[in-house]
Amino acid sequence: MPTVFVILGATGDLMRRKLIPALFHHYQEGLLPKMFQIVGFSRDVLTKESFQAMVQEMTKAKVAAPKEKIDEFSRFFVYQQGVFEEKEGYKSLAQFLGMRDRDWKTCSNKLFYIAAHPQHYKTILQNLKSSGLTKPCSPEEGWTRIIVEKPFGKDLKTAQELDRLLGKLFREEQIYRMDHYLGKETVQNILAFRFSNSFLEPAWNKDWIESVCIRLLEADGIGDRGIFYDGIGAFRDVGQNHMLQLLALFLMETPSSFDGDAVRQARAEVLKALKAPKGSAVLEKTARGQYEGYQGEQNVAADSKTETYFRIITSLNNARWKGVPITLESGKAMEKDLVEAQITFRHPTPCLCPDKNRHQKNVLRYTIEPDEGVKMSFWVKKPGSKMQIEERSFSFNYREAFKGDEFQEAYERLLLNIIQGDQTLFVSTEEIMASWKFVDSIVRGWDKAKVPLVSYLKGAPVIET
Numbered sequence: 001m002p003t004v005f006v007i008l009g010a011t012g013d014l015m016r017r018k019l020i021p022a023l024f025h026h027y028q029e030g031l032l033p034k035m036f037q038i039v040g041f042s043r044d045v046l047t048k049e050s051f052q053a054m055v056q057e058m059t060k061a062k063v064a065a066p067k068e069k070i071d072e073f074s075r076f077f078v079y080q081q082g083v084f085e086e087k088e089g090y091k092s093l094a095q096f097l098g099m100r101d102r103d104w105k106t107c108s109n110k111l112f113y114i115a116a117h118p119q120h121y122k123t124i125l126q127n128l129k130s131s132g133l134t135k136p137c138s139p140e141e142g143w144t145r146i147i148v149e150k151p152f153g154k155d156l157k158t159a160q161e162l163d164r165l166l167g168k169l170f171r172e173e174q175i176y177r178m179d180h181y182l183g184k185e186t187v188q189n190i191l192a193f194r195f196s197n198s199f200l201e202p203a204w205n206k207d208w209i210e211s212v213c214i215r216l217l218e219a220d221g222i223g224d225r226g227i228f229y230d231g232i233g234a235f236r237d238v239g240q241n242h243m244l245q246l247l248a249l250f251l252m253e254t255p256s257s258f259d260g261d262a263v264r265q266a267r268a269e270v271l272k273a274l275k276a277p278k279g280s281a282v283l284e285k286t287a288r289g290q291y292e293g294y295q296g297e298q299n300v301a302a303d304s305k306t307e308t309y310f311r312i313i314t315s316l317n318n319a320r321w322k323g324v325p326i327t328l329e330s331g332k333a334m335e336k337d338l339v340e341a342q343i344t345f346r347h348p349t350p351c352l353c354p355d356k357n358r359h360q361k362n363v364l365r366y367t368i369e370p371d372e373g374v375k376m377s378f379w380v381k382k383p384g385s386k387m388q389i390e391e392r393s394f395s396f397n398y399r400e401a402f403k404g405d406e407f408q409e410a411y412e413r414l415l416l417n418i419i420q421g422d423q424t425l426f427v428s429t430e431e432i433m434a435s436w437k438f439v440d441s442i443v444r445g446w447d448k449a450k451v452p453l454v455s456y457l458k459g460a461p462v463i464e465t
Protein backbone atom coordinates (compact mmCIF):
# COMPACT_ATOMS: atom_id res chain seq x y z
CA MET A 1 0.00 0.00 0.00
CA PRO A 2 1.48 3.40 -0.95
CA THR A 3 2.80 5.12 2.16
CA VAL A 4 4.30 8.50 2.97
CA PHE A 5 6.34 8.78 6.14
CA VAL A 6 6.76 12.35 7.41
CA ILE A 7 9.49 12.88 10.00
CA LEU A 8 9.09 16.13 11.91
CA GLY A 9 12.56 16.88 13.24
CA ALA A 10 14.40 15.09 10.46
CA THR A 11 17.89 16.44 11.03
CA GLY A 12 18.10 15.53 14.70
CA ASP A 13 19.69 12.96 16.90
CA LEU A 14 16.87 10.42 16.75
CA MET A 15 16.96 10.39 12.97
CA ARG A 16 20.69 9.82 12.91
CA ARG A 17 20.91 7.26 15.71
CA LYS A 18 17.77 5.20 15.34
CA LEU A 19 15.47 5.96 12.41
CA ILE A 20 18.00 5.89 9.58
CA PRO A 21 19.52 2.49 10.48
CA ALA A 22 16.05 0.99 11.05
CA LEU A 23 14.69 2.29 7.74
CA PHE A 24 17.81 1.22 5.86
CA HIS A 25 17.47 -2.27 7.23
CA HIS A 26 13.85 -2.48 6.06
CA TYR A 27 14.88 -1.17 2.68
CA GLN A 28 17.61 -3.81 2.38
CA GLU A 29 15.24 -6.58 3.40
CA GLY A 30 12.62 -5.38 0.93
CA LEU A 31 10.14 -4.72 3.74
CA LEU A 32 9.19 -1.19 2.76
CA PRO A 33 6.00 -0.69 0.78
CA LYS A 34 6.60 -0.58 -2.99
CA MET A 35 5.41 3.00 -3.24
CA PHE A 36 7.15 4.70 -0.36
CA GLN A 37 8.38 8.19 0.32
CA ILE A 38 10.03 9.72 3.36
CA VAL A 39 9.57 13.44 3.85
CA GLY A 40 12.02 15.13 6.16
CA PHE A 41 10.64 18.25 7.84
CA SER A 42 12.91 20.56 9.77
CA ARG A 43 13.88 24.21 10.14
CA ASP A 44 17.27 23.78 8.43
CA VAL A 45 17.48 25.28 4.98
CA LEU A 46 18.24 22.32 2.72
CA THR A 47 17.48 21.27 -0.82
CA LYS A 48 16.28 17.79 -1.63
CA GLU A 49 19.79 16.97 -2.85
CA SER A 50 21.57 18.26 0.23
CA PHE A 51 19.10 16.41 2.46
CA GLN A 52 19.73 13.21 0.51
CA ALA A 53 23.48 13.76 0.91
CA MET A 54 22.89 14.15 4.67
CA VAL A 55 20.93 10.90 4.71
CA GLN A 56 23.79 9.19 2.87
CA GLU A 57 26.26 10.43 5.49
CA MET A 58 24.02 9.36 8.35
CA THR A 59 23.57 5.92 6.78
CA LYS A 60 27.28 5.45 6.12
CA ALA A 61 28.04 6.28 9.74
CA LYS A 62 25.72 3.52 10.94
CA VAL A 63 25.76 0.67 8.43
CA ALA A 64 28.31 -1.07 6.27
CA ALA A 65 26.75 -1.26 2.81
CA PRO A 66 27.84 -0.58 -0.78
CA LYS A 67 27.69 3.06 -1.85
CA GLU A 68 25.13 2.33 -4.62
CA LYS A 69 22.74 0.81 -2.08
CA ILE A 70 23.06 3.79 0.22
CA ASP A 71 22.56 6.23 -2.69
CA GLU A 72 19.52 4.30 -3.84
CA PHE A 73 18.11 4.32 -0.30
CA SER A 74 18.59 8.08 0.00
CA ARG A 75 16.36 8.59 -3.03
CA PHE A 76 13.31 7.67 -0.93
CA PHE A 77 13.88 10.94 0.89
CA VAL A 78 12.61 14.40 0.02
CA TYR A 79 12.72 17.52 2.10
CA GLN A 80 10.29 20.14 3.29
CA GLN A 81 11.77 23.11 5.10
CA GLY A 82 9.55 24.40 7.88
CA VAL A 83 9.59 26.00 11.30
CA PHE A 84 7.44 24.14 13.82
CA GLU A 85 5.72 27.35 14.98
CA GLU A 86 4.95 28.69 11.50
CA LYS A 87 2.09 27.58 9.30
CA GLU A 88 3.82 28.03 5.92
CA GLY A 89 5.92 24.87 6.14
CA TYR A 90 2.88 22.74 6.98
CA LYS A 91 0.92 24.26 4.08
CA SER A 92 3.70 23.39 1.67
CA LEU A 93 3.85 19.93 3.19
CA ALA A 94 0.11 19.48 2.64
CA GLN A 95 0.54 20.60 -0.97
CA PHE A 96 3.39 18.18 -1.46
CA LEU A 97 1.41 15.27 -0.03
CA GLY A 98 -1.56 16.14 -2.25
CA MET A 99 0.71 16.21 -5.28
CA ARG A 100 2.30 12.90 -4.31
CA ASP A 101 -1.16 11.29 -4.12
CA ARG A 102 -2.15 12.74 -7.48
CA ASP A 103 1.08 11.41 -9.05
CA TRP A 104 0.51 8.00 -7.51
CA LYS A 105 -3.20 8.22 -8.37
CA THR A 106 -4.14 7.08 -4.89
CA CYS A 107 -4.91 8.18 -1.36
CA SER A 108 -1.75 7.00 0.33
CA ASN A 109 -1.17 6.09 3.99
CA LYS A 110 0.31 8.93 6.01
CA LEU A 111 2.59 8.40 8.95
CA PHE A 112 3.61 11.46 10.99
CA TYR A 113 6.55 10.93 13.31
CA ILE A 114 7.14 13.66 15.87
CA ALA A 115 10.86 13.36 16.50
CA ALA A 116 11.28 16.82 17.99
CA HIS A 117 11.86 18.33 21.42
CA PRO A 118 8.76 17.71 23.59
CA GLN A 119 8.20 21.46 23.94
CA HIS A 120 7.16 21.51 20.26
CA TYR A 121 4.62 18.67 20.38
CA LYS A 122 1.57 20.84 21.03
CA THR A 123 2.41 23.37 18.33
CA ILE A 124 3.19 20.66 15.81
CA LEU A 125 -0.09 18.87 16.45
CA GLN A 126 -2.11 22.08 16.21
CA ASN A 127 -0.41 23.07 12.98
CA LEU A 128 -0.84 19.61 11.48
CA LYS A 129 -4.54 19.98 12.13
CA SER A 130 -4.97 23.55 10.94
CA SER A 131 -3.23 22.80 7.65
CA GLY A 132 -5.59 19.88 7.02
CA LEU A 133 -2.84 17.28 7.31
CA THR A 134 -4.72 15.16 9.83
CA LYS A 135 -7.78 14.85 7.58
CA PRO A 136 -7.92 11.55 5.67
CA CYS A 137 -7.81 11.97 1.89
CA SER A 138 -10.57 9.42 1.45
CA PRO A 139 -13.04 7.65 3.76
CA GLU A 140 -12.28 4.24 2.22
CA GLU A 141 -8.54 4.05 1.79
CA GLY A 142 -5.33 5.45 3.19
CA TRP A 143 -4.89 5.61 6.96
CA THR A 144 -3.26 8.41 8.95
CA ARG A 145 -1.19 7.52 12.02
CA ILE A 146 0.81 9.61 14.43
CA ILE A 147 3.86 8.59 16.41
CA VAL A 148 4.74 10.53 19.53
CA GLU A 149 8.14 9.96 21.09
CA LYS A 150 8.82 9.93 24.80
CA PRO A 151 8.91 11.89 27.02
CA PHE A 152 5.17 12.31 26.62
CA GLY A 153 4.78 15.64 28.43
CA LYS A 154 6.99 16.83 31.25
CA ASP A 155 4.61 16.08 34.12
CA LEU A 156 1.13 14.73 34.67
CA LYS A 157 -0.57 18.00 33.75
CA THR A 158 1.23 18.48 30.42
CA ALA A 159 0.80 14.78 29.60
CA GLN A 160 -2.95 15.10 30.15
CA GLU A 161 -3.08 18.22 27.98
CA LEU A 162 -1.15 16.48 25.24
CA ASP A 163 -3.40 13.47 25.48
CA ARG A 164 -6.54 15.61 25.25
CA LEU A 165 -5.18 17.36 22.20
CA LEU A 166 -4.25 14.07 20.54
CA GLY A 167 -7.69 12.72 21.41
CA LYS A 168 -9.32 15.65 19.60
CA LEU A 169 -7.31 15.09 16.43
CA PHE A 170 -7.01 11.32 16.22
CA ARG A 171 -8.79 8.16 17.26
CA GLU A 172 -6.92 6.02 19.78
CA GLU A 173 -6.04 3.39 17.17
CA GLN A 174 -4.20 6.08 15.16
CA ILE A 175 -1.92 7.10 18.06
CA TYR A 176 1.39 5.34 18.72
CA ARG A 177 3.11 6.46 21.93
CA MET A 178 6.66 5.33 21.52
CA ASP A 179 8.92 3.84 24.17
CA HIS A 180 11.54 2.01 22.16
CA TYR A 181 12.50 -0.21 25.11
CA LEU A 182 9.29 -2.14 24.50
CA GLY A 183 10.62 -3.09 21.07
CA LYS A 184 13.85 -4.61 22.35
CA GLU A 185 14.14 -8.37 21.97
CA THR A 186 15.26 -8.92 25.56
CA VAL A 187 12.51 -6.69 26.90
CA GLN A 188 9.89 -8.73 25.06
CA ASN A 189 11.53 -11.84 26.38
CA ILE A 190 10.68 -10.76 29.94
CA LEU A 191 7.13 -11.94 29.29
CA ALA A 192 8.30 -15.32 28.03
CA PHE A 193 10.80 -15.64 30.85
CA ARG A 194 8.24 -14.90 33.55
CA PHE A 195 5.18 -16.64 32.24
CA SER A 196 6.57 -19.68 30.42
CA ASN A 197 8.71 -20.95 33.29
CA SER A 198 6.44 -22.36 35.94
CA PHE A 199 9.18 -22.77 38.54
CA LEU A 200 9.46 -18.98 38.79
CA GLU A 201 5.88 -17.99 39.40
CA PRO A 202 5.42 -19.48 42.91
CA ALA A 203 8.54 -17.62 44.05
CA TRP A 204 7.79 -14.35 42.30
CA ASN A 205 6.45 -12.42 45.28
CA LYS A 206 7.29 -10.81 48.62
CA ASP A 207 7.53 -14.16 50.44
CA TRP A 208 10.49 -15.28 48.36
CA ILE A 209 12.01 -12.13 46.98
CA GLU A 210 13.83 -9.73 49.23
CA SER A 211 14.57 -6.88 46.84
CA VAL A 212 14.45 -5.80 43.21
CA CYS A 213 16.82 -3.41 41.50
CA ILE A 214 16.47 -2.02 37.99
CA ARG A 215 19.46 -0.21 36.51
CA LEU A 216 20.02 1.72 33.34
CA LEU A 217 23.61 2.91 33.37
CA GLU A 218 25.39 4.50 30.44
CA ALA A 219 29.06 5.19 29.94
CA ASP A 220 28.41 8.12 27.61
CA GLY A 221 27.57 11.58 28.80
CA ILE A 222 24.89 13.60 27.05
CA GLY A 223 27.03 14.29 23.97
CA ASP A 224 25.49 16.99 21.80
CA ARG A 225 21.98 16.50 23.18
CA GLY A 226 22.14 19.42 25.62
CA ILE A 227 19.11 21.21 24.14
CA PHE A 228 16.98 18.13 24.69
CA TYR A 229 18.46 16.94 27.96
CA ASP A 230 19.02 20.02 30.08
CA GLY A 231 15.92 20.74 32.10
CA ILE A 232 14.56 17.26 31.44
CA GLY A 233 17.15 15.22 33.33
CA ALA A 234 17.74 11.53 33.82
CA PHE A 235 14.54 10.78 35.69
CA ARG A 236 12.23 12.13 33.00
CA ASP A 237 14.48 11.01 30.16
CA VAL A 238 14.67 7.32 31.03
CA GLY A 239 13.04 6.85 34.46
CA GLN A 240 9.47 7.86 33.65
CA ASN A 241 9.42 5.60 30.60
CA HIS A 242 12.04 2.91 29.92
CA MET A 243 12.71 2.01 33.54
CA LEU A 244 9.12 2.05 34.68
CA GLN A 245 8.21 -0.11 31.70
CA LEU A 246 10.87 -2.60 32.77
CA LEU A 247 9.56 -2.49 36.32
CA ALA A 248 6.05 -3.12 35.05
CA LEU A 249 7.07 -6.12 32.95
CA PHE A 250 9.11 -7.71 35.73
CA LEU A 251 6.56 -7.17 38.48
CA MET A 252 3.12 -7.21 36.85
CA GLU A 253 0.44 -9.79 37.52
CA THR A 254 -0.13 -12.55 34.99
CA PRO A 255 -2.03 -11.00 32.08
CA SER A 256 -5.07 -12.85 30.77
CA SER A 257 -3.16 -13.45 27.49
CA PHE A 258 -0.15 -12.18 25.53
CA ASP A 259 -2.58 -10.05 23.64
CA GLY A 260 -1.65 -6.34 23.36
CA ASP A 261 -4.54 -4.96 25.41
CA ALA A 262 -4.20 -7.56 28.16
CA VAL A 263 -0.48 -6.87 28.55
CA ARG A 264 -0.95 -3.10 28.49
CA GLN A 265 -3.65 -3.41 31.14
CA ALA A 266 -1.43 -5.55 33.42
CA ARG A 267 1.44 -3.06 33.01
CA ALA A 268 -0.85 -0.15 33.86
CA GLU A 269 -2.12 -1.87 37.02
CA VAL A 270 1.33 -2.32 38.46
CA LEU A 271 2.32 1.27 37.66
CA LYS A 272 -0.77 2.47 39.50
CA ALA A 273 0.39 0.58 42.60
CA LEU A 274 3.74 2.45 42.77
CA LYS A 275 4.35 4.16 46.08
CA ALA A 276 6.75 7.08 46.08
CA PRO A 277 8.74 7.72 49.26
CA LYS A 278 7.32 10.69 51.17
CA GLY A 279 8.37 13.03 54.00
CA SER A 280 11.59 12.11 55.76
CA ALA A 281 11.91 8.94 53.63
CA VAL A 282 12.71 11.08 50.59
CA LEU A 283 16.20 11.96 51.81
CA GLU A 284 16.84 8.42 52.93
CA LYS A 285 15.53 6.62 49.85
CA THR A 286 16.43 8.86 46.96
CA ALA A 287 19.56 10.41 45.52
CA ARG A 288 20.32 12.78 42.65
CA GLY A 289 23.64 13.47 41.00
CA GLN A 290 25.29 15.38 38.20
CA TYR A 291 28.54 14.37 36.55
CA GLU A 292 31.43 16.76 36.77
CA GLY A 293 31.75 18.74 33.58
CA TYR A 294 28.06 18.49 32.73
CA GLN A 295 27.59 22.26 33.06
CA GLY A 296 30.26 22.76 30.43
CA GLU A 297 28.53 20.52 27.86
CA GLN A 298 27.19 22.11 24.69
CA ASN A 299 23.82 23.86 25.20
CA VAL A 300 23.73 23.22 28.94
CA ALA A 301 23.18 26.11 31.36
CA ALA A 302 26.34 26.98 33.26
CA ASP A 303 24.44 26.76 36.55
CA SER A 304 22.26 23.81 35.51
CA LYS A 305 20.68 21.79 38.33
CA THR A 306 19.57 18.99 36.01
CA GLU A 307 20.28 15.51 37.37
CA THR A 308 22.25 13.08 35.23
CA TYR A 309 21.97 10.36 37.87
CA PHE A 310 19.22 9.24 40.21
CA ARG A 311 18.49 6.47 42.64
CA ILE A 312 15.07 5.85 44.11
CA ILE A 313 13.97 3.12 46.44
CA THR A 314 10.28 2.65 45.96
CA SER A 315 7.71 -0.09 46.60
CA LEU A 316 4.41 -1.40 45.34
CA ASN A 317 1.21 -1.16 47.22
CA ASN A 318 -0.23 -4.52 46.23
CA ALA A 319 -0.59 -7.96 47.74
CA ARG A 320 2.23 -9.54 45.73
CA TRP A 321 4.97 -7.02 46.45
CA LYS A 322 4.04 -5.08 49.58
CA GLY A 323 7.16 -4.17 51.55
CA VAL A 324 9.71 -5.29 48.94
CA PRO A 325 12.17 -2.48 48.23
CA ILE A 326 12.47 -1.73 44.53
CA THR A 327 15.48 0.34 43.50
CA LEU A 328 15.56 2.33 40.29
CA GLU A 329 19.01 3.59 39.40
CA SER A 330 20.23 5.36 36.30
CA GLY A 331 23.10 7.55 35.30
CA LYS A 332 25.01 9.03 32.40
CA ALA A 333 28.83 9.04 32.33
CA MET A 334 29.04 5.94 34.48
CA GLU A 335 31.80 3.37 34.48
CA LYS A 336 30.05 1.12 31.97
CA ASP A 337 26.87 0.47 30.03
CA LEU A 338 24.53 -1.80 31.89
CA VAL A 339 20.79 -2.28 31.72
CA GLU A 340 19.56 -5.01 34.03
CA ALA A 341 17.14 -6.18 36.65
CA GLN A 342 18.59 -7.77 39.72
CA ILE A 343 16.26 -9.90 41.78
CA THR A 344 17.56 -10.99 45.17
CA PHE A 345 15.82 -13.93 46.81
CA ARG A 346 15.45 -14.26 50.56
CA HIS A 347 17.84 -16.58 52.33
CA PRO A 348 16.51 -19.93 53.53
CA THR A 349 15.01 -19.97 57.03
CA PRO A 350 16.36 -21.46 59.14
CA CYS A 351 19.64 -20.79 57.47
CA LEU A 352 21.96 -23.78 57.68
CA CYS A 353 24.85 -21.55 56.79
CA PRO A 354 28.26 -22.50 58.08
CA ASP A 355 29.09 -18.83 58.23
CA LYS A 356 26.25 -17.28 60.22
CA ASN A 357 27.21 -13.81 59.09
CA ARG A 358 26.92 -14.67 55.45
CA HIS A 359 23.44 -15.65 54.49
CA GLN A 360 23.05 -17.57 51.29
CA LYS A 361 20.85 -15.71 48.92
CA ASN A 362 20.22 -16.43 45.26
CA VAL A 363 20.51 -13.54 42.90
CA LEU A 364 18.97 -13.48 39.45
CA ARG A 365 20.40 -10.99 37.01
CA TYR A 366 18.43 -10.37 33.86
CA THR A 367 20.62 -8.30 31.55
CA ILE A 368 19.00 -6.29 28.80
CA GLU A 369 22.20 -4.67 27.57
CA PRO A 370 24.99 -5.10 26.64
CA ASP A 371 25.44 -8.87 27.29
CA GLU A 372 21.86 -9.94 26.92
CA GLY A 373 21.12 -12.90 29.10
CA VAL A 374 20.16 -14.34 32.43
CA LYS A 375 22.44 -15.32 35.26
CA MET A 376 21.34 -17.08 38.42
CA SER A 377 23.62 -17.50 41.36
CA PHE A 378 23.48 -20.59 43.52
CA TRP A 379 25.48 -22.13 46.33
CA VAL A 380 27.67 -25.24 46.20
CA LYS A 381 29.86 -27.15 48.57
CA LYS A 382 33.51 -26.61 47.89
CA PRO A 383 35.23 -30.00 47.50
CA GLY A 384 37.14 -31.01 50.58
CA SER A 385 36.64 -32.28 54.07
CA LYS A 386 34.98 -29.13 55.40
CA MET A 387 31.44 -27.94 54.76
CA GLN A 388 32.46 -24.82 52.94
CA ILE A 389 29.83 -23.25 50.74
CA GLU A 390 30.59 -21.05 47.77
CA GLU A 391 28.60 -18.99 45.32
CA ARG A 392 28.55 -20.00 41.63
CA SER A 393 26.16 -19.27 38.79
CA PHE A 394 24.18 -20.69 35.88
CA SER A 395 24.18 -18.37 32.96
CA PHE A 396 22.45 -18.01 29.66
CA ASN A 397 23.67 -15.72 26.90
CA TYR A 398 20.93 -14.72 24.50
CA ARG A 399 23.12 -13.92 21.46
CA GLU A 400 25.22 -17.03 21.81
CA ALA A 401 22.18 -19.25 22.19
CA PHE A 402 20.57 -17.83 19.07
CA LYS A 403 23.70 -17.25 17.02
CA GLY A 404 22.21 -17.82 13.59
CA ASP A 405 19.05 -15.86 14.29
CA GLU A 406 18.45 -12.27 13.39
CA PHE A 407 18.13 -9.83 16.28
CA GLN A 408 15.79 -7.11 15.20
CA GLU A 409 16.58 -3.65 16.52
CA ALA A 410 13.83 -2.01 18.56
CA TYR A 411 13.12 0.75 16.04
CA GLU A 412 13.03 -1.72 13.16
CA ARG A 413 10.36 -3.76 14.87
CA LEU A 414 8.35 -0.76 16.06
CA LEU A 415 8.29 1.00 12.69
CA LEU A 416 7.02 -2.16 11.05
CA ASN A 417 4.38 -2.57 13.77
CA ILE A 418 3.13 0.93 13.09
CA ILE A 419 2.87 0.31 9.37
CA GLN A 420 1.05 -2.95 10.15
CA GLY A 421 -1.23 -1.24 12.69
CA ASP A 422 -0.17 -3.28 15.73
CA GLN A 423 -0.20 -1.27 18.99
CA THR A 424 0.94 -4.02 21.39
CA LEU A 425 4.40 -2.57 21.89
CA PHE A 426 3.21 0.99 22.42
CA VAL A 427 2.29 2.68 25.65
CA SER A 428 -1.31 3.30 26.68
CA THR A 429 -2.63 6.55 28.16
CA GLU A 430 -3.30 4.76 31.44
CA GLU A 431 0.34 3.71 31.76
CA ILE A 432 1.60 7.16 30.91
CA MET A 433 -0.63 8.86 33.46
CA ALA A 434 0.24 6.36 36.21
CA SER A 435 3.95 6.81 35.59
CA TRP A 436 3.72 10.61 35.62
CA LYS A 437 1.83 10.52 38.93
CA PHE A 438 4.77 8.64 40.42
CA VAL A 439 7.37 10.89 38.79
CA ASP A 440 5.61 14.10 39.88
CA SER A 441 5.43 12.87 43.41
CA ILE A 442 9.19 12.10 43.47
CA VAL A 443 10.08 15.46 41.92
CA ARG A 444 7.89 17.29 44.46
CA GLY A 445 9.59 15.28 47.21
CA TRP A 446 13.03 16.26 45.88
CA ASP A 447 12.09 19.95 45.94
CA LYS A 448 10.47 19.83 49.34
CA ALA A 449 13.17 17.80 51.06
CA LYS A 450 15.89 19.72 49.17
CA VAL A 451 17.58 16.50 48.11
CA PRO A 452 21.12 17.59 47.24
CA LEU A 453 22.49 17.29 43.75
CA VAL A 454 25.69 15.36 44.34
CA SER A 455 28.57 15.80 41.94
CA TYR A 456 30.25 12.64 40.66
CA LEU A 457 33.24 11.99 38.47
CA LYS A 458 32.74 10.79 34.91
CA GLY A 459 33.24 7.03 34.79
CA ALA A 460 31.92 6.59 38.32
CA PRO A 461 31.82 2.93 39.20
CA VAL A 462 28.49 1.17 39.32
CA ILE A 463 27.07 1.85 42.73
CA GLU A 464 26.21 -1.44 44.41
CA THR A 465 23.03 -1.49 46.43
Ligand code: BG6
Pocket residue numbers: 218237238369
Ligand atom coordinates in the same frame (compact mmCIF):
# COMPACT_ATOMS: atom_id res chain seq x y z
C1 BG6 B 1 16.63 7.37 25.07
C2 BG6 B 1 17.16 8.43 25.98
O1 BG6 B 1 15.22 7.31 25.14
O2 BG6 B 1 17.15 6.11 25.48
C3 BG6 B 1 18.68 8.43 25.95
O3 BG6 B 1 16.67 9.69 25.54
C4 BG6 B 1 19.23 7.07 26.27
O4 BG6 B 1 19.21 9.39 26.86
C5 BG6 B 1 18.57 6.03 25.37
O5 BG6 B 1 20.63 7.08 26.03
C6 BG6 B 1 18.96 4.62 25.77
O6 BG6 B 1 18.44 3.74 24.80
P1 BG6 B 1 19.31 2.58 24.19
O7 BG6 B 1 18.42 1.88 23.24
O8 BG6 B 1 20.50 3.21 23.54
O9 BG6 B 1 19.65 1.73 25.39
